[in-house]
Amino acid sequence: MLINPIFALQALPVDVNFASIAPELIVIIAGVLVMLVDAFAAPKQRWLTGGISLAGIVAAGVACVLMWNDAGTGGVVTSSFNGMIVVDQMRLSFTFVFLIVSALTILMSMLWVEREALPAGEFHSLLMFATAGMMLMASGGDLVIIFLGLEVLSIATYVMAGFRRNDLRSNESALKYFILGAFSSAFLLYGIALTYGATSTALEGGTTNIAVIADRIAAGTAIYPQLLFAGAALMIIGFGFKIATAPFHVWTPDVYEGAPTVVTAFMAAGPKAAGFAAFMRVFVFGFPLVATSALSIQVHAAWINALVVLAILTMTIGNTAALVQKNVKRMLAYSSIAHAGYALVGFIAAGVTLDITKQNDAIAGVVFYMLTYAVMNLGAFAIVMLIARGGDRRTELEDYTGIGFKAPALAFALSLFLLSLLGVPLTAGFIGKVVVFRSALDPAVMNDYRNVMTLLVVVGVINTAISAYYYLGLIVVMFFRERTTEWRAPRVPASVAVTLILTLAGVLYLGVFPGKVIDAFRRNAINVSRLR
Amino acid sequence: MTPQLSWYLALSAVMFTIGVAGVILKRNAISMFMCIELMLNSVNLTFVAFSSFFNNLNGQLFVFIVMAVAAAEAAVGLGIIIALFRNRESLDVDDANLLKL
Amino acid sequence: MNEFQLIAYLPILLMFLVAAGFGSSQVILSALLGQRKATKTKLMPYECGKDPVGSARERFSVKFYLIAMLFILFDIEVIFLVPWAVVFRDFVASGNAAFIYIEMMVFVALLLVGYVYVVKKGTFEWGDRARVEAETEAKILARQERLAAIQVERKAA
Numbered sequence: 001m002l003i004n005p006i007f008a009l010q011a012l013p014v015d016v017n018f019a020s021i022a023p024e025l026i027v028i029i030a031g032v033l034v035m036l037v038d039a040f041a042a043p044k045q046r047w048l049t050g051g052i053s054l055a056g057i058v059a060a061g062v063a064c065v066l067m068w069n070d071a072g073t074g075g076v077v078t079s080s081f082n083g084m085i086v087v088d089q090m091r092l093s094f095t096f097v098f099l100i101v102s103a104l105t106i107l108m109s110m111l112w113v114e115r116e117a118l119p120a121g122e123f124h125s126l127l128m129f130a131t132a133g134m135m136l137m138a139s140g141g142d143l144v145i146i147f148l149g150l151e152v153l154s155i156a157t158y159v160m161a162g163f164r165r166n167d168l169r170s171n172e173s174a175l176k177y178f179i180l181g182a183f184s185s186a187f188l189l190y191g192i193a194l195t196y197g198a199t200s201t202a203l204e205g206g207t208t209n210i211a212v213i214a215d216r217i218a219a220g221t222a223i224y225p226q227l228l229f230a231g232a233a234l235m236i237i238g239f240g241f242k243i244a245t246a247p248f249h250v251w252t253p254d255v256y257e258g259a260p261t262v263v264t265a266f267m268a269a270g271p272k273a274a275g276f277a278a279f280m281r282v283f284v285f286g287f288p289l290v291a292t293s294a295l296s297i298q299v300h301a302a303w304i305n306a307l308v309v310l311a312i313l314t315m316t317i318g319n320t321a322a323l324v325q326k327n328v329k330r331m332l333a334y335s336s337i338a339h340a341g342y343a344l345v346g347f348i349a350a351g352v353t354l355d356i357t358k359q360n361d362a363i364a365g366v367v368f369y370m371l372t373y374a375v376m377n378l379g380a381f382a383i384v385m386l387i388a389r390g391g392d393r394r395t396e397l398e399d400y401t402g403i404g405f406k407a408p409a410l411a412f413a414l415s416l417f418l419l420s421l422l423g424v425p426l427t428a429g430f431i432g433k434v435v436v437f438r439s440a441l442d443p444a445v446m447n448d449y450r451n452v453m454t455l456l457v458v459v460g461v462i463n464t465a466i467s468a469y470y471y472l473g474l475i476v477v478m479f480f481r482e483r484t485t486e487w488r489a490p491r492v493p494a495s496v497a498v499t500l501i502l503t504l505a506g507v508l509y510l511g512v513f514p515g516k517v518i519d520a521f522r523r524n525a526i527n528v529s530r531l532r
Numbered sequence: 533m534t535p536q537l538s539w540y541l542a543l544s545a546v547m548f549t550i551g552v553a554g555v556i557l558k559r560n561a562i563s564m565f566m567c568i569e570l571m572l573n574s575v576n577l578t579f580v581a582f583s584s585f586f587n588n589l590n591g592q593l594f595v596f597i598v599m600a601v602a603a604a605e606a607a608v609g610l611g612i613i614i615a616l617f618r619n620r621e622s623l624d625v626d627d628a629n630l631l632k633l
Numbered sequence: 634m635n636e637f638q639l640i641a642y643l644p645i646l647l648m649f650l651v652a653a654g655f656g657s658s659q660v661i662l663s664a665l666l667g668q669r670k671a672t673k674t675k676l677m678p679y680e681c682g683k684d685p686v687g688s689a690r691e692r693f694s695v696k697f698y699l700i701a702m703l704f705i706l707f708d709i710e711v712i713f714l715v716p717w718a719v720v721f722r723d724f725v726a727s728g729n730a731a732f733i734y735i736e737m738m739v740f741v742a743l744l745l746v747g748y749v750y751v752v753k754k755g756t757f758e759w760g761d762r763a764r765v766e767a768e769t770e771a772k773i774l775a776r777q778e779r780l781a782a783i784q785v786e787r788k789a790a
Binding site for chain 1: 541548551552555561564565568571572574575578579581582583586587588590591593594597598601604605608609611612613615616619620625
């Protein structure tokens with residue numbers, strides 16, 4: 001075949017629909033506004049930039065709810081911009097989670113930027129751009145958009161991790177996050193490139209559209225099927241780094257420990273959920289099982305088996321490594337690795353369920369899990385931030401000795417968050433685990449994978465039992481150890497108090513009345529990407 | 533002799549592997565960063581090769597996006613490296629050991 | 634293939650002329666209109682702002698890195714502008730002219746916001762100290778020149 005330098009312009013009608021990206025647009029406009037305010041206003045404007053960011057997030061939330069009510073009803077678009085953007089329940093639910101994470105992070109950051117006299121405007125605009133990146137990762141129907149969203153998110157987060165510029169730990173954390181993040185992006189990108197080539201057909205070139213990838217695999221018209229396996233494997237590595245699954249998790253504790261606590265809270269809740277959104281979009285919808293296609297069966301079996309191994313490793317390594325940690329931030333970092341493992345169980349369940357309604361339920365379960373994890377994790381980190389004081393210096397386990405009765409409100413709140421992370425009944429974490437494990441044990445799971453799913457759930461339950469040791473250990477340290485040194489309870493400023501009240505209410509509400517939220521996430525079981 | 537698609541793919545695979553090896557073996561932050569750029573560019577080569585051999589523009593578009601992203605990443609990465617250098621006076625990643633691995 | 638026509642290269646010739654005219658006009662204009670203060674810094678051999686004498690390994694201002702990074706960021710926009718310009722006519726023909734034009738203007742406006750931000754943050758301020766030093770140096774040189782002129786006058790007298 002000759003190299004033809006002249007391409008025929010592939011003129012497509014431009015399928016413009018700004019309503020379908022309204023939440024993203026609002027968040028980006030708010031971010032740009034914050035930048036301009038930061039450039040022109042006087043230095044003392046952290047309430048102003050924080051207020052604009054919060055207003056933008058609320059507006060985006062309203063747009064999201066409006067789209068939510070319209071989604072699935074007749075005449076509403078299911079994809080726009082020639083398949084670049086997808087409008088479905090999964091995207092909207094994830095968008096909702098990201099907005100909650102960002103709003104809580106902004107509230108938490110108010111204290112921090114004031115205490116350390118950091119440039120609030122820069123932080124808030126970076127946070128808004130990171131939020132927009134996460135939302136694009138969830139709404140992308142094409143690998144281009146997913147990659148772009150991932151990079152917008154990552155680049156903003158690299159800067160946020162190194163935000164405390166004069167602190168060596170923050171510098172090192174940013175450098176590690178940057179090098180490993182860029183490294184994993186390159187793997188993801190190579191995977192995308194090979195998938196793009198592998199899906200070429202004899203008649204036309206490759207595709208990066210996820211729905212078309214699924215069609216081509218199902219139709220068996222892809223000419224380089226072998227490359228597809230390499231591409232999928234490299235994409236698993238790339239996404240695995242982003243959501244911190246076990247063999248690719250080594251950056252997590254270092255980065256989480258060194259980054260400012262607010263940023264750690266954000267990184268553990270937001271980008272992880274965004275990683276899951278994109279990971280599920282690509283694999284559940286891009287490489288689904290189609291019984292009539294041999295290639296599809298092989299690819300599907302390959303990625304499911306790979307993820308099963310990753311999930312078992314992630315849960316086990318995360319929890320066992322957390323046992324020996326002496327630093328609370330590191331402990332919570334390993335706990336976040338373990339939670340990625342639990343959520344992976346729900347992801348695999350979505351992959352091995354053929355019934356579309358049940359698959360949608362499994363996906364809704366993962367979104368719900370990410371929501372509960374975000375709420376309890378942000379709450380726990382808010383208290384860690386308060387106890388750590390300026391410069392995040394007091395994060396060792398011994399800094400928590402005996403504070404239980406000196407600052408009872410904080411200690412009880414932290415205990416509740418830890419119990420929720422452990423998964424004690426009546427807390428959000430319990431319901432999250434139940435929902436995820438239930439979809440793994442659902443009768444709709446394919447026969448071949450029944451045993452594997454049971455194994456995953458058993459491993460998950462054993463790991464939950466292991467995790468009791470370190471979660472309860474911190475509670476014991478707080479309440480039942482004597483403190484020899486002087487300690488005064490930190491002042492709780494209004495913005496952090498609001499964060500704590502919201503997260504506490506969230507943990508209890510999601511733990512006691514989870515039905516409404518889960519139903520909202522699983523409403524409209526049409527699976528848009530699959531229908532095309 | 534007409535160039536075959538596989539030549540380009542092999543070249544980019546070799547480049548990617550060199551990049552990966554460099555990131556793992558090099559100890560200087562700037563060198564590691566350059567190896568990452570090498571990886572990104574090898575991916576670009578893959579995209580362009582597929583795009584060119586199948587007369588499909590998607591790959592070329594992806595390359596534009598990757599180049600823009602790589603530029604943004606370079607700016608942020610160099611900024612982080614300078615901030616670290618100012619505080620530590622060394623670019624050796626083995627010296628960046630406050631956070632135990 | 635069409636026959637070779639020299640006239641087809643006329644735009645390139647015009648481009649050369651414009652470029653050469655712009656370059657030479659700037660040099661001539663500044664030679665005619667510019668004020669000349671021969672400070673010591675200005676009389677040094679040009680070395681992109683670094684001291685040309687001494688060790689090449691000494692550290693220089695971080696501002697150079699900043700400018701280089703900003704250059705990377707603002708330079709890369711061209712990879713979007715050029716393909717846009719290439720396909721613009723096709724889009725006009727397909728009736729999407731307004732859309733594609735507004736899209737690119739939004740892109741440029743966003744870049745402008747970035748530029749305004751950078752300027753407002755003072756990235757291009759090369760430090761007050763450097764400016765003060767240059768000004769005092771210029772003043773000293775001017776005074777020396779005046780003194781020399783006075784001496785020449787006295788000798789003549």
